[in-house]
Amino acid sequence: MSRIGKQPITIPGGVEVKVADSNLVTVKGPKGELSEQINPDIKVNINDNVITVERPSDKKNHRALHGLSRALIANMLEGVTKGYEKKLQIIGVGYRVQKKGKVLNLQLGFSHPVDMEDPEGIVVETPSQTEIVVKGINKQAVGNYAAKIRDLRKPEPYKGKGIRYEGEYVRRKEGKTGK
Incomplete structure (x- = not known):
């Protein structure tokens, strides 16, 4: 059973x-x-x-x-x-986010800003320039949209820069050592 x-x-x-x-x-x-x-x-x-x-x-x-x-x-x-929410953090010098109407504007170190429009039934809030809160009533849609945002710049293992879920542990690697 x-x-x-x-x-x-x-x-x-x-x-x-x-x-x-x-x-x-x-x-x-x-x-x-x-x-x-x-x-x-x-x-x-x-x-x-x-x-x-x-x-x-x-x-x-x-x-x-x-x-x-x-x-x-x-x-x-x-x-x-109750609804569902996922919190994301942006870590990195010059990485920031802002909300313009229903468009999420992300600056993630690319040569251009990335704009993402909120899907139907999802509300995105930006309490600060380095935080994103994805809210909605459909658990699958909230998780999917949060994953799409994270995929834009996954956390890298050397400096830890990128977009990560709140509380996510990023395993760090040691850099090259010179002789």
Whole structure:
């Protein structure tokens, strides 16, 4: 039995959950609305503000889908109630960021500034010139956009310059030594 899949999910107050015939789970809450298509083999039940996810057999595919489906539904519930956020730090001399409307302007040591437009449903804030906060209700979209920003200038191992997640450890290497 899946350790994650068998756990029930309690629906918080102010959140509405619907399961359509085609296993389309729609979650509506104070921060917005999300929907996810769950595999038709997996059964999603709602009883007394508790969601349970069941699988039809012990096949490897069904076992994998069991935990995945439960996690997707739990992430949607958390997203519409609390939301998700990823914090990024920019480290390096002359590296900075600023927000112009819905466009994120990054100066990362290239010959040109890099402009990134915020995707739908994502809010980006810049509390300082070296910090970026990516917020949204969809966990996957927030993580994906934060990863795209980080990919522009990954932290390098010699000086540690680049864009990194808050709290991320960058393993440093020793430079060349002369004879």
